[in-house]
Amino acid sequence: MATFKDGILGGFFGKVGPVVGLQLGDKLVMRALPRRTKPFTNKELENQRKFRLVQNYLSPFLDLLKIGFNNYYTKTGGFRAALSYTRKEALKHDDSGIYID
Template identity: 60%
Template sequence: MARLVNGILGGFSGKVGTVVGVIIDENCFIRGLPRKRTKFTANELENQKKLATVQAYLDPLIDLLKVGFNNYYTKTGGFRAAVSYFRKNALVSDDAGHYIDPALAKISGGDLLQAINPSMVSPEPGKLLINWDTTDVNSQDEADQLMVLLYDVKNSATQTKIFNGAFRRDGSLSIAVKPRIRNKELDVYIGFVAADRSSQSDSQYLGKIIV
């Protein structure tokens, strides 16, 4: 809907049919609507495929990435920063096509201390135990909280912990894996977020596991 300026004989601002009214310094201009492109170059089509691959991988992780990439990698941080990071660093292209290399992927980035000597094991069906060393943890870092991603990439199914993980001082976290991702191959990532939520660590990829 357009807005009339200076009455019915004046100009207008907004869209009317196939034209758009624009007001610049009290001058009124009318422009045709831009035509939607239907033809793209080979490079443009290839870039569209790359972006689609990244977007499909990251869409299930939006809430986690908003925290993990807060004020990181780009000026705005958040999900857009994650998309930019993955396109430049985690996207692999070869004869098989485009895909995300899990070892190059991140769920968070920043200057906070990473987990020391992290490991994971499934002590029983449906359970995942993540451990890390707390020997040299300073008092200023002990309240950092663990973020976790369990990602069944094949089925785009996830389980996350963002603000409900263990503290750095705990040295371990036991997770009851949701039924929908049990007996599936999971990529596992961890990272820490500061107690005051002001910063994050670079995440760490723990590898693949079936729980």
């Protein structure tokens, strides 16, 4: 992944050929498009479901979590720290499925 200030002609957002431009925090970032040729495994799909559940659960509290967890992950912000903590400590699994306790 490469970072750049303003690029040759300024920063860009979106897809240009095999490159994607986006902003992460205050940095402009370029990265390659993901290449996936085989289908996701069951474990990968379960991990995606867990991530989606926690993401949807915490997103209404985004501003509060950025402040409350700001000392945990300084580069990426408090929300990612809260996401990680919730996945490790509050995510439960039983016969009825995955839920947050």
